[in-house]
Amino acid sequence: MQTILLVDDDPTLREVMKIAIESMGHEVLVAADGVAALACLDLEPVDLLLTDLRMPGMSGRELLGEVKRRLPQLPVVMMTAYSSVRDAVEIIKEGAFDYITKPIEMDELEATLRNALNLFNTLRDNQRLRQELAGRYRFDALIGHSDAFRQVLNAITEVCESRANVLLTGESGTGKELVARAIHFNSARRDKPFVAVNCAAIPDSLLESELFGHVKGAFTGAVANRPGKFSLANGGTLFLDEIGDMSMATQAKILRVLQERSFESLGASRSQKVDVRIIAATHKNLLKATTEGAFREDLYYRLNVFPIALPPLRARDDDILELAAHFLADSAASMGKRMVGFTSDALTIMQNHPWPGNVRELQNCIERAVIICRGDRIDSKELPSHLLATPCKSAETVFPLDLDEQMAKLERTLVLEALAKTGGIQVAAAQLLGISERSLWHRVRKHHLQVTRRVTSVGTGMPA
Numbered sequence: 001m002q003t004i005l006l007v008d009d010d011p012t013l014r015e016v017m018k019i020a021i022e023s024m025g026h027e028v029l030v031a032a033d034g035v036a037a038l039a040c041l042d043l044e045p046v047d048l049l050l051t052d053l054r055m056p057g058m059s060g061r062e063l064l065g066e067v068k069r070r071l072p073q074l075p076v077v078m079m080t081a082y083s084s085v086r087d088a089v090e091i092i093k094e095g096a097f098d099y100i101t102k103p104i105e106m107d108e109l110e111a112t113l114r115n116a117l118n119l120f121n122t123l124r125d126n127q128r129l130r131q132e133l134a135g136r137y138r139f140d141a142l143i144g145h146s147d148a149f150r151q152v153l154n155a156i157t158e159v160c161e162s163r164a165n166v167l168l169t170g171e172s173g174t175g176k177e178l179v180a181r182a183i184h185f186n187s188a189r190r191d192k193p194f195v196a197v198n199c200a201a202i203p204d205s206l207l208e209s210e211l212f213g214h215v216k217g218a219f220t221g222a223v224a225n226r227p228g229k230f231s232l233a234n235g236g237t238l239f240l241d242e243i244g245d246m247s248m249a250t251q252a253k254i255l256r257v258l259q260e261r262s263f264e265s266l267g268a269s270r271s272q273k274v275d276v277r278i279i280a281a282t283h284k285n286l287l288k289a290t291t292e293g294a295f296r297e298d299l300y301y302r303l304n305v306f307p308i309a310l311p312p313l314r315a316r317d318d319d320i321l322e323l324a325a326h327f328l329a330d331s332a333a334s335m336g337k338r339m340v341g342f343t344s345d346a347l348t349i350m351q352n353h354p355w356p357g358n359v360r361e362l363q364n365c366i367e368r369a370v371i372i373c374r375g376d377r378i379d380s381k382e383l384p385s386h387l388l389a390t391p392c393k394s395a396e397t398v399f400p401l402d403l404d405e406q407m408a409k410l411e412r413t414l415v416l417e418a419l420a421k422t423g424g425i426q427v428a429a430a431q432l433l434g435i436s437e438r439s440l441w442h443r444v445r446k447h448h449l450q451v452t453r454r455v456t457s458v459g460t461g462m463p464a
Contacts, residue, residue, distance in 0.1 A: 079099070
């Protein structure tokens with residue numbers, strides 16, 4: 001049930017309209033003038049404003065202006081006599097959703113209210129999704145603290161507010177699209193579209209149409225105009241994943257867009273201007289590809305304005321347990337399960353596995369383990385069998401080393417394991433470690449850990 005605020009200075013009409021709108025399944029609030037309507041809006045959540053155009057004191061037009069200033073997304077429908085239709089049309093230009101004429105036909109009123117409320121619901125959902133996305137990709141939502149990943153985070157911070165094109169490199173599963181989204185949602189383009197294209201997943205014969213769109217009749221089967229990804233991303237960010245798999249012919253067209261900031265749809269006779277930031281990604285060595293003639297050198301330098309190399313998970317040993325805890329909490333919440341951590345055997349296995357599939361492999365393993373786990377902790381038997389067969393990493397020490405740094409890493413790992421084993425209960429974790437609770441608390445602060453009933457970290461890093 002949605003709430004409609006009805007504003008009219010005629011008490012008889014207000015009562016009749018209130019009864020009619022309530023019969024349509026809505027809750028109705030009433031106000032006799034614009035001042036009372038604004039006071040009501042300050043106190044009550046309202047989904048739509050239905051107001052008369054001509055009223056003594058504050059007119060419907062003045063009320064519209066004030067509402068659009070305070071609640072720009074609230075739909076406003078005007079009621080007007082036939083003689084005021086011209087005024088109503090002008091008010092549409094000023095932000096009203098629609099108008100209906102008196103005497104009011106109830107079928108027309110119901111249809112207009114339905115359309116306006118549908119628009120309001122769509123705008124509200126879009127805003128909510130945008131806020132969720134922005135929250136998901138904010139810096140402090142990225143998981144990890146290792147030196148290798150801190151370099152990535154520093155690079156993201158530096159490039160966000162610039163207009164520079166970015167080239168992300170790294171193995172599959174290291175989180176290139178996540179970094180691309182983080183750059184977009186922390187840039188000035190955050191309110192504009194983020195459009196992703198996997199160049200390797202689209203046949204080359206279709207990729208040009210996918211990127212640039214086509215007009216009706218451009219080729220067999222083109223029965224209508226279709227915008228391409230560049231048009232859809234205008235004002236925002238276009239993420240070209242696996243750009244190293246793009247053909248030389250399509251590379252030439254991408255280069256032209258970057259140089260001229262315009263393109264033509266297939267079959268079109270006119271160019272379209274476009275303002276798009278390109279973030280490209282690849283697991284290939286593009287510089288080597290340029291020397292082999294497989295990738296255009298001029299396009300490479302256009303894309304490689306700001307390169308960011310994402311490290312594999314095996315180079316982020318310090319992040320594995322934090323990422324595992326993050327994925328455990330996320331998966332358990334989505335499945336409605338109460339999980340408090342991992343057994344020490346499971347933690348040891350995960351710490352020793354080389355993770356050739358990187359963060360994506362770790363995430364998939366945790367999701368699978370949560371599905372099959374019947375207790376509140378993930379044990380080694382819930383992990384995939386190929387992890388159990390992984391030989392332990394070599395214990396051979398490579399000198400020279402920083403002993404203080406290595407001791408700090410060991411201490412941090414042991415604290416994490418103890419907290420994970422006890423579900424974040426610090427008294428129990430301190431007992432496992434043979435130290436006082438106060439001593440444990442100092443170590444938690446020292447290593448920037450945030451402890452709840454499950455252990456997470458306030459350090460930055462990458463969930464996928």
